[in-house]
Amino acid sequence: MVHLRSRRRLVLAVPVALSLTASLGFLPAAASAAAPATASTARAAATSARAADGPNLAYLVNTRTDPRTSTSVRRAIRRNGGTVVASYAKIGVFVVHSANPDFGVRMRAVRGVQSAGATRTAPLSATGTADEGAVQVLSKAQAARLTRSAAPGEEPLEADQWDLRAIGADRAARINPGSRSVTVGVIDTGVDDTHPDIAPNFSASQSANCVSGKADTTYGAWRPVDADHYHGTHVAGEIAAARNGIGVAGVAPGVQVASITVAQPDSTQLFYPESVVCAFVFAADHGIDITNNSYYVDPWLYNCMDDPDQRAIVDAVNRAQSYAQRRGTLNVASAGNSNDDLDSDALVDDSSPDDTSARTRTVDPHECYDIPTQLPGVVTVSAVGVNGTKSYYSSYGRGVVDVAGPGGDKYQIPDTPSKNGRILSTLPNNRYGFLQGTSMAAPHVAAVAALLKSAHPHATPAQLQALLKAEADNPGCPSKPYDGNGDGVVDATCKGGKRVNGFYGFGIVDALRAVR
Numbered sequence: 001m002v003h004l005r006s007r008r009r010l011v012l013a014v015p016v017a018l019s020l021t022a023s024l025g026f027l028p029a030a031a032s033a034a035a036p037a038t039a040s041t042a043r044a045a046a047t048s049a050r051a052a053d054g055p056n057l058a059y060l061v062n063t064r065t066d067p068r069t070s071t072s073v074r075r076a077i078r079r080n081g082g083t084v085v086a087s088y089a090k091i092g093v094f095v096v097h098s099a100n101p102d103f104g105v106r107m108r109a110v111r112g113v114q115s116a117g118a119t120r121t122a123p124l125s126a127t128g129t130a131d132e133g134a135v136q137v138l139s140k141a142q143a144a145r146l147t148r149s150a151a152p153g154e155e156p157l158e159a160d161q162w163d164l165r166a167i168g169a170d171r172a173a174r175i176n177p178g179s180r181s182v183t184v185g186v187i188d189t190g191v192d193d194t195h196p197d198i199a200p201n202f203s204a205s206q207s208a209n210c211v212s213g214k215a216d217t218t219y220g221a222w223r224p225v226d227a228d229h230y231h232g233t234h235v236a237g238e239i240a241a242a243r244n245g246i247g248v249a250g251v252a253p254g255v256q257v258a259s260i261t262v263a264q265p266d267s268t269q270l271f272y273p274e275s276v277v278c279a280f281v282f283a284a285d286h287g288i289d290i291t292n293n294s295y296y297v298d299p300w301l302y303n304c305m306d307d308p309d310q311r312a313i314v315d316a317v318n319r320a321q322s323y324a325q326r327r328g329t330l331n332v333a334s335a336g337n338s339n340d341d342l343d344s345d346a347l348v349d350d351s352s353p354d355d356t357s358a359r360t361r362t363v364d365p366h367e368c369y370d371i372p373t374q375l376p377g378v379v380t381v382s383a384v385g386v387n388g389t390k391s392y393y394s395s396y397g398r399g400v401v402d403v404a405g406p407g408g409d410k411y412q413i414p415d416t417p418s419k420n421g422r423i424l425s426t427l428p429n430n431r432y433g434f435l436q437g438t439s440m441a442a443p444h445v446a447a448v449a450a451l452l453k454s455a456h457p458h459a460t461p462a463q464l465q466a467l468l469k470a471e472a473d474n475p476g477c478p479s480k481p482y483d484g485n486g487d488g489v490v491d492a493t494c495k496g497g498k499r500v501n502g503f504y505g506f507g508i509v510d511a512l513r514a515v516r
Helices: 007-013 016-021 037-051 067-079 103-108 140-149 162-166 169-175 231-240 273-285 308-326 438-455 461-471 511-515
Strands: 057-063 082-088 093-098 113-118 183-188 256-261 290-293 330-334 347-349 361-363 379-384 403-406 423-427 431-435
Touching: 057 067, 057 082, 057 103, 057 273, 057 308, 067 082, 067 093, 067 103, 082 273, 093 273, 093 308, 103 113, 103 308, 113 308, 162 169, 162 403, 169 438, 169 511, 183 231, 183 273, 183 438, 231 256, 231 423, 231 431, 231 438, 256 273, 273 290, 273 308, 290 438, 308 330, 330 438, 330 461, 379 438, 403 438, 438 461, 438 511, 461 511
Parallel strands: 183 256, 183 290, 290 330, 330 379, 379 403
Antiparallel strands: 057 093, 057 113, 082 093, 347 361, 423 431
């Protein structure tokens, strides 16, 4: 998600599909039509036997986009024991299920296939966000006290929304709250559109469930499966909670939000690649102006290009998000909560894969990518607290982070009624709660982008990104060594100058400047 761009950006600036093709071989020529039927039957039987030998996994098969290639690859998928779940012909991506343990290897040898690999290490069953710590639910008593603290013209719970004031969103709303012709798609765990603060600005016609890799637009399919899938509802409220005198306010309370659910419905809440591919394509084809991506694509925190499965994941997701950009959609994503320097030469990843047993590995973030945040053209967002300094958990990196936004920080305490440095927003079942993370920073940036899109309706994604950077306010690198949690240990090093640096990119977004 990025200009003297780091080596990482330079690598991905070349279309991934092109960089992959050269290393792939081809299957031997098919047997002639005169081959005995018994031999053909024997080969089919052998393939069926192999297909039953392994776990049933999901795969991405990435191909050239011409119809002839698509047809021949589809036949090869079937021949090698795969079942097509969804086909995105415009970007050359097939979502496939197969129990053939050799499926990925065989498909990588098929003419016209540019990459192919498994999207998970665990078998399919009957989902990683970027918030830091558990949600703190606002009690009825706390809400009552907050309501008494509200100033004239404020929402009942707005006194605790220090983040709105930090970027001038409260004043911006009086000038231009955003246009209803602008929609932000929340690619997440689902959005409770029945919440009274979200319902007025919710776009059902632009919402879907993409968990399977194929869009389900059945009414209500976009909603979270239970109250524990609260992440997407919190994000949606940060963006566009209505100023209707009920609860909280969003940064852009006049724009619309849509829900594209990608989280697995079980307690893991994993965001698998095929779901995210579906989400970007759906957003592009349904007129969504901006997507918010407060997650990383599971099961790998970093996807390394020397691994064929991880390479196929990067390829497919990049094709999908690039397609969205070409269709006019700006993609905004969180930088992550590992306090990682994404411009360093080596990072320790001890959390991948997160759907089976993780193993510790050292990765180079210039060759192993956190996606979608490190993909070309995506706006990468770091988090700040109420003091306007980097949040203790926020990942960073010179040439990687584009802008910063309020994400909350429990060590930076605001002068608010609850004295809570996290971000207050909506939760399912008409509730409210506090969360912190780059998950919370990204929707602030997405909402400011929506305000810019409202003011400049014909702006392209690249132009919107340029405007975000131009209106941002950069505090510059700290003058003292950075100690985010106050324990006396230097936690991170900021590189760069006042105009652009690794902590804040081009600066902290400013909603008031956006509407002016």
